[in-house]
Amino acid sequence: MSVNLRAIIFDFNGVIIDDEPLHLELFRRVLTEEGLTLSDAEYHAKYLGCDDRGCFTLALRDAGRINHAADTRFIKDLVARKADYYQESIRDGFELIPGAVDLIRRSAGSHPLALVSGALRNEIEVVLGRGGIREFFEVVVASEDVDACKPDPEGYLRALLELNRSGQFDSSLKAIECLVIEDSVAGVEAAKRAGMLCLALTGSYRADELDQADWVVSSLIGLDPMSLRAPLEYP
Numbered sequence: 001m002s003v004n005l006r007a008i009i010f011d012f013n014g015v016i017i018d019d020e021p022l023h024l025e026l027f028r029r030v031l032t033e034e035g036l037t038l039s040d041a042e043y044h045a046k047y048l049g050c051d052d053r054g055c056f057t058l059a060l061r062d063a064g065r066i067n068h069a070a071d072t073r074f075i076k077d078l079v080a081r082k083a084d085y086y087q088e089s090i091r092d093g094f095e096l097i098p099g100a101v102d103l104i105r106r107s108a109g110s111h112p113l114a115l116v117s118g119a120l121r122n123e124i125e126v127v128l129g130r131g132g133i134r135e136f137f138e139v140v141v142a143s144e145d146v147d148a149c150k151p152d153p154e155g156y157l158r159a160l161l162e163l164n165r166s167g168q169f170d171s172s173l174k175a176i177e178c179l180v181i182e183d184s185v186a187g188v189e190a191a192k193r194a195g196m197l198c199l200a201l202t203g204s205y206r207a208d209e210l211d212q213a214d215w216v217v218s219s220l221i222g223l224d225p226m227s228l229r230a231p232l233e234y235p
Contacts, residue, residue, distance in 0.1 A: 005225055006169065006177040008107050009159050009196070010137075012117035014183035014204045015220075016104075017127050018095040020048065026085045027055055030078050036063050048204060049186030051118030052079045054149035083120055096131055097201075099220030104133050107225060112168040114139035116155040116180075121145075138166050151189035156180060156196060179225055188213045199228070 014020045027047070028038045036059065046062070047055045056078045107113060113136050117124055121142035128134035139162040146154045156178075164173050175195035182188050183204045191198040192212055200213035207216045217223065 004177055005111065005179050005197070005228065006173055007114065007163055007179070008111045008225060009114045009116055009156065009178055009180045009191075010104070011180070011182045011184070011187050012115055012119050012124055012127075014097070015181050015201060016097060016100045016115075016131075016133075018097050019090075020183075020204050022086070022089055024048075026082050026089070027052075027059075029085060030056070030082045031059060033081075034060075034078070036060075036065075044205075049118070049150050049184030051143040051149040052082055052120070053143065054118070079120075083123065086123055087126070090126070094127065094130075097203075097220060099223060101131060101133055103220050103223055103225075104136050108136035110226070112138045112163055112166065114141070114159040114163055116141045116159050118143050118149050118155075138168060139163055150184070150186040151193065153190045153194035156191055156194035160194070160196075179228070181220075182213070185209055185212070197228075199225075 010016060013023060024040070024043050027043065031038050038059065047058060050058065053075055056075050104113065115124065115137050119142060121140070121144055124140060124142055125134065128137065139159050141155045141158050141162070143149070146158060148154045160173065160175055160178060163169070176197065178196040180187075180191035180196050180198045181201065182191055182198055183201045185205055188198050188200050188210055189212060198213045199215040199217060200210035201220060202210065202216060202218050207218070210216050215228065
C-alpha cells in the first residue's frame with residue numbers, strides 16, 4: 001500500500017536544530033534562579049516536547065508554586081529570560097541535525113512544507129535564516145500561535161488550516177495526507193491526534209518510546225519520504 005503524501009510538516013528542536021540539551025540547560029538555569037531543581041530524568045519524562053510556557057507552568061505547579069504558576073506575567077518573565085539566554089548561546093553558532101537541510105531542500109521540490117514547534121518565533125526565524133532554509137517553508141506555527149502545547153494537536157491542525165489557505169493545493173489537503181517528522185513522545189502524540197502520519201527520529205527518545213509513530217528512524221541522512229509505503233515498512 002502506498003502512502004499519498006501531499007505535504008510534509010517538520011518539528012524544529014531535535015529535528016532541524018540539534019539543541020535539546022541546550023534547552024534543558026537553560027530551563028534548569030532559570031528554575032535554579034527561582035530556587036528550584038530539575039533532574040535529567042524529570043525533564044525527559046515530563047517536559048521535553050512542551051513549549052517554554054508549558055514547561056515553566058508545569059514545573060512550578062509540580063513544585064507547589066501554584067500561585068506563581070497562575071501568574072501570567074511571572075511565566076512570561078521566565079520565558080523571556082530563557083529566550084535571552086538562548087539567543088546568547090546560539091550567537092556564535094549552532095548545530096543542525098545531520099541530513100535535515102538536505103531533506104528540507106529535496107522535499108521542498110515536490111511538497112509544500114510547514115513547521116510546527118513549541119519554540120518561540122524569533123528563535124525559529126534566526127535558525128532558519130542563518131541556516132539558509134527559511135524560503136522552503138510555506139507555513140511556520142510557533143509557540144505564540146497556539147494556546148496549547150504538544151501533545152495537544154492544535155499546532156498541527158493550525159498548520160493544516162494554513163497550508164490549505166496557502167493556495168498550493170487543487171483540492172483540500174487532508175490530515176492523513178500530511179507527514180509529520182518529530183523527535184519527542186509529546187510531538188508524536190500531537191501528530192497522531194491531529195490525524196496525520198508521523199515519522200519519528202530517535203535521539204531525544206529511544207525507538208521503543210516512540211512506538212506511537214508510523215515509522216521510526218535513527219537518522220535523516222538519505223531519507224526519502226517518497227519511498228515510504230505502509231506504516232512501519234520503511235527500509
